[in-house]
Amino acid sequence: MNRGGATHGRVSWRLILLVLLLAFVAAATWFWRDFTRFGDTPLRVSASGESVEIGKGTSFKDIVHQLRAQGLSTAAPFYWRLLAERMRVAGRLHAGEYAIAPGITPQQLLTNMAQGRVLQRDVTIVDGWTFHDVLQALNKADKLQHDTVGMDDATIMQKIGAPGQKPEGWFLPETYAYVKGDSDLDVLRRAHAAMTKTLDALWAQRDPGVPLAAPYDALILASIVEKETGRADERPQVAGVFTRRLQKNMLLQTDPTVIYGMGASYAGTIHKSDLTTDTPYNTYTRLGLPPTPIAMPGKPAIEAALHPASGTALYFVAKGNGTHIFADTLEEQNRNVACYQLKHCQ
Structure with missing residues (x-):
């Protein structure tokens, strides 16, 4: 019997199995490393x-x-x-x-x-924007469904659950995130809810002496403050001037309301004839607050309207450098206008 041949055969098969096993382990190791790398x-x-x-x-x-x-x-x-x-x-x-x-x-x-x-995208409502500005921004927002196209203001407000409300002023300036498939109505609904919540909370903490009958009055006054100054340190002062004028039953005489009332006819310059042309928003011809806000006031402007700075100033005029100068009397105001507006300083 040839036992040497049988032994040699067994060794060969074992060697083959070992090689196959090593090849399998090597392949498996390579695959796992490649898969992990992937x-x-x-x-x-x-x-x-x-x-x-x-x-x-x-x-x-x-x-x-x-x-x-x-x-x-x-x-x-x-x-x-x-x-x-x-x-x-x-x-x-x-x-x-x-x-x-x-x-x-x-x-x-x-x-x-x-x-x-x-993926979330953002759209920002900027302090001082009008409702028209807001709609334009939403219409340009990428991947946002534009359901408001062709709708009038009344329909939009009805769609977001605020029927009968005028839209101006009612959307809180903030950055809002949205995802593909969301509608501009969804963003407006959230911005309206944010403004309602903010206004209610701030109204509950208002100074007791402010001459405002309802939160909506605060929204109107805040929108005027917003348009008059973008400086945080001046907002309470500007609000203080308007508050004292309301208390004294004086005309507010604020240009931004006149401009808003002019609508599309405003071409960038306000003339004396515009100040005497009566509209519901002309605070040179009508006492008290205008019928609606004139822009979207930010939270700081609302806080200023509800916590105006104390003092005696009843007038202010822009100095041309982004700040304003305040005056207690009309005589002093006229000197300031001559100096800073007409450049006739004495």
């Missing part, structure tokens, strides 16, 4: 960043196909599937628009999709 390697993103939109009902296979079609990934679909299964998110990806920022990895993207961290 999960932690940033996607191919342009310097400015991109986004990917996942529609409702999109399959995982189609999501991966979309990523590859956009050039964000060249990895095999199997890698994406394995990563999702490993993370236990394969069946939990949410529809929406997702930011693909420079440096984002497949693992981070799948985490965002599983947690519904959709």
Whole structure:
């Protein structure tokens, strides 16, 4: 019996098995390292960043196909599937628009999709804007649904749950985040709710002596303060002047209300004839506050209207450098106007 040949055969098979096993281990090690590298390697993103939109009902296979079609990934679909299964998110990806920022990895993207961290954009309502300005900004906002196009003011207010209200002044200047699919009505609804909440809270803390009958009066006065000065240190002083004029039953005589009443006819310059042309907003011809706000006042302007600075000044005039000079008497005011407006200083 040839026992040497049998022994040699067994050694050969063992050697083959060992080689195959080592090859398998090497291949598995390489695959695992490559797979791990895939999960932690940033996607191919342009310097400015991109986004990917996942529609409702999109399959995982189609999501991966979309990523590859956009050039964000060249990895095999199997890698994406394995990563999702490993993370236990394969069946939990949410529809929406997702930011693909420079440096984002497949693992981070799948985490965002599983947690519904959709891309948010911002639109800002600026202090002192009119309602027309707000609508223009919303109409230019990227990926925001423009439902207000063609609607009149009354319809817009009815749609956001404030029927019968005039829109001017009622939207709090702030930055509002939105996601793809949101409507401009959604933003307006939130801004209106923010203003209502802010106004109610500040009204409850008002100085007891302010000559304002209701929160809406505070909103009107605050809008005038907002348009008269953008300086935080001057808002209470300006509010103080208007408060004392209201208490003394004097005309407010503030140019921004006249300009607002002129509407589209205002061409950048206000003339003496404009001051004598009566409109509901001409505070040179009509006593008291105008019928509505003339702009969107920010929270600081509302606070100033409800906490005006004490003093005796009844007049003020712009000095031409962004500040104002205040006066107690008309004679003093006329000298200030001559000096700072007409450049006839004595």
